[in-house]
Amino acid sequence: MKLGVLLPHTKLYGGVKRFLELGNIFVEKGHDFYVFTPDGTPPGWFDFKGYVTTFENLQDVSLDALWTTTPEYVPMMHASSAKHKIFYHVRIKEKLDPILKGSDVELFACSSNVYEADLKKYGRKAFKAVGGVTVSHYQPKSDYHVNERPFVVMGYGRLAESVKGTRYVVKACERLYRKGYNIKLLLFDTHVSEKMQQKYRNFKCSCPYEFVLDHPFSRNSELFGRADCFVSAENPKYSGWNNTVAEAMACGLPVVSTKAGTADLLIDGVNGIRSARWVFCFEKHIARLYHDEQLRERLGQAARQHIQQFDWEVVADNILKYLG
Secondary structure, X not given: OEEEEEOOOOOOOHHHXXXXXXXXXXXXOOOEEEEXXXXXXXXXXXXXXXXXEEHHHHHHOOOOEEEEOOHHHHHHHHHOOOOEEEXXXXXXXXXXXHHHOOOOOEEEEOOHHHHHHXXXXXXXXXXXXXXXXXXXXXXXXXXXXXXXXXXXEEEEOOOOOHHHOHHHHHHHHHHHHHOOOOEEEEEEEOOOOHHHHHHHHHOOOOOOEEEEEOOOHHHHHHHHOOOOEEEEOOOOOOEOOOHHHHHHXXXXXXXXXOOOOOOOOOOEOOOEEEOOOOHHHHHHHHHHHHHOHHHHHHHHHHHHHHHHHHEHHHHHHHHHHHHO
């Protein structure tokens, strides 16, 4: 089959990464995969095996299926000759009425969070293309002992997007440090805009911290392996699938997270800790993991086991079955 996606760019964003990961698997299975963007620039951070070209070339390819996650691109998708025209819903707050009403657009949901929201709001049952992460790319944590070194709390450092909740993780660590906890904050992100660069330059934290920028995506396992736990404070009203939590779980890290994008991933008390989106809640949960090595190990190992059912390989196979 010939498969394609309309994307705004190929920078390191979760919605972009989703299609690059899936695209490589589709190619490995003998299919052609095309990424169409405004400028046709390939990703510099990912070894993509498919084709990257511009929107202008869309009509030159006879596609069996065409996806987009961007509402503004739906008219372009309509105008294509693709047999399956699919909106892959990844952001809960998007208004889909103009997309779904009286159209032949098929609907995919990236998570159960999104599936339930679409069913409730639009009465539309989406196809659950839930996932994922390439589990084999991540080395599971084997040693949960801390000794005398600082306890490392890892979080996603996308400061320019308040919905990611980095400030909650920072404040929780600062409060614990002031109480005498031997703690260190590890944040990471990638430069993708000038706005973000300005945020990084102005960042301050009153506890020991390290902010890793532009770490090679292919070495993410090494980065996650430096942490003792991962904390996600995303806003549940916005997130569909939580990529960073999935990666942390693949590395066997104990995770503390809100409901944002984790309905399929996190079972509270079994393979992670569910948290309300309050600083004192994150502080309490981090302190609990800080003091309990057995809990860290139990949650981390269960997380690694659970995440395997959401491997990109599984997601790709489900999609291919759907397409027939």
